[in-house]
Amino acid sequence: MPRPVDYSSTLATLCAQQAAQPLSILALAEPITTSQQQRQQPQAASRGPPRPSDTLSASEADSSLALTPTTLAADLTHYKDLFSKLRFSYLEQVTKEKYLRSIVGDPPLLVSHGDNLALEQTLATMKHDLKAKKEDVDALVSAMEERARDVAQRYDAVNEGMGALERVPLEIEDLRREVERLNAEVAARRGVEGSSDPRMRMSLAETEEALAAQRERNAEVDRMIAELQGGMPARVRDVERMDRELAELERRRNEAARLAVEGRRRREEQGGRDEMEELGRWYRASEGVMRGLLGVEGTVG
Template identity: 75%
Template sequence: MATSEYATTLATLRAQRAAQPLSILSLAEPITTSQLPAHAQTPSRISDTLSTATEADSSLPLTPATLTADLSHYKDLFSKLRFSYLEQVTKEKYLRSIVGDPPLLVSHEDNLALEEKLAVMKANLKQMKEDVDTLVGEMEERARDVAHAYEGVSEGLQILEEVPTEIQDLRAEVEQLQEEIKARRGQEQGSSDPRMQMSLAATEQALMEQKERNAEIDRQIAELQKQLPGKVREVEKMDRELTELERRRNESTRLAVEGRRRREEGGRDEMEELGRWNRASESVMKGLLWVEG
């Protein structure tokens, strides 16, 4: 059901796209295919100017760069045509005014009136040009938006056209994976590991017990981590005590070696005398305090 609806939707989108093509493509077609008519009767200077229009290569692809180049070319072309036309019309009027019967004479007042009329027309033309430029800018902005939207729609339609093939490939891959899983399960059934023969309920129970053991281990690890700072301090304290004991041992060893050396040399043993004095002092103190030794 879903496949048929997808195909119907895709066919509807294709039909709508074919029924309503983008107008800008149709508008751009005459730019690349137009040719000047062969029966056009123009003066020599105008024909020379128009002959440059046939030099454009109509086989170029439609891109913003080519369209901009064509627009600049045609603007320059029509500017030259306008100049040639005004020149020819001015010459024609001048000749007619001279050879007419009676000749057409223009006074200074007529020139002033024409200049005033021309100034008004120039102001109106300038305003119209500004309006046209504004409209052209809005049209260009709108054309860019439409072009981006058209590209998005085209990409989306292409993706939609590729989706059915990708779905079929994924289904084939899923079926292949299912076959591999079935084959592996058949191999595992002959395995000597008893855990591979467990039922689903037994497997879930074993998994739960393993999770409980892991939780207990994690709890013990957390407890040991809490005790770790205290143990570290105890070890540091024992290291300090060990260092002090080693220092005392080295000092005692040094004194013992020094005393032995003095005894061997027949000298005076200060440590032994000090020990005798301490023992005598201890005996006197015990006698004074009536302490039994």
């Protein structure tokens, strides 16, 4: 069984390590931020009582003191410009001083064309060496910047992890209490349901047997459904044929009803006499006469 993780001891160890080995960039930035804060305090004191607009300016000043890659890059560019101007001023001053000394010296310093060529060659060699050293320094600076970004990302990740270590144990305890409460509710519900439903008290083997029997019944029901679906087209055709026969019988019934209504109407119009009935009587009388005549003719012949 794995040992439980002690989050508090892990968090204490990380805090102790950060306190014992702080980042150098933070230590280097403390004098800068301290000097900026000290410069801002006399300015704030000389302004008198605070105004509503001072709150915004104070927040902007605090944000400007934050150490971010943007502010550090801006400071680096600013200092590079300052050092470039300082170097130019220094070279200009030194050149003027050497020139004046060469003129006013006793005896004056005379420089020939060969001396200038030798100095130019020496200067070219020095420039080449300086360029190589600058390239090495640029490569070293790039490597340091890459390492600084990596360290910053890891530092942020460690800080986030420490925040999680402070927050997660409390959340875990809350979740454990919630799980215990849910388990108690489930146990109580199972106890109530088990008293009324005997299936809740079955063992694993009995449950598997009941499940297998239920699956067999489901398979039988599926087979019956398949058979019914197979015989459904014939049943549908029979129903359609019966519908057609029923429609024909319905038509005949309607026709007979119409004829009956028509006959009743005619009888009422003729005062109770039925034209069809009289026509039938006439046909019967004519048939008797014809039979009598045929019988006489047969006897005579």
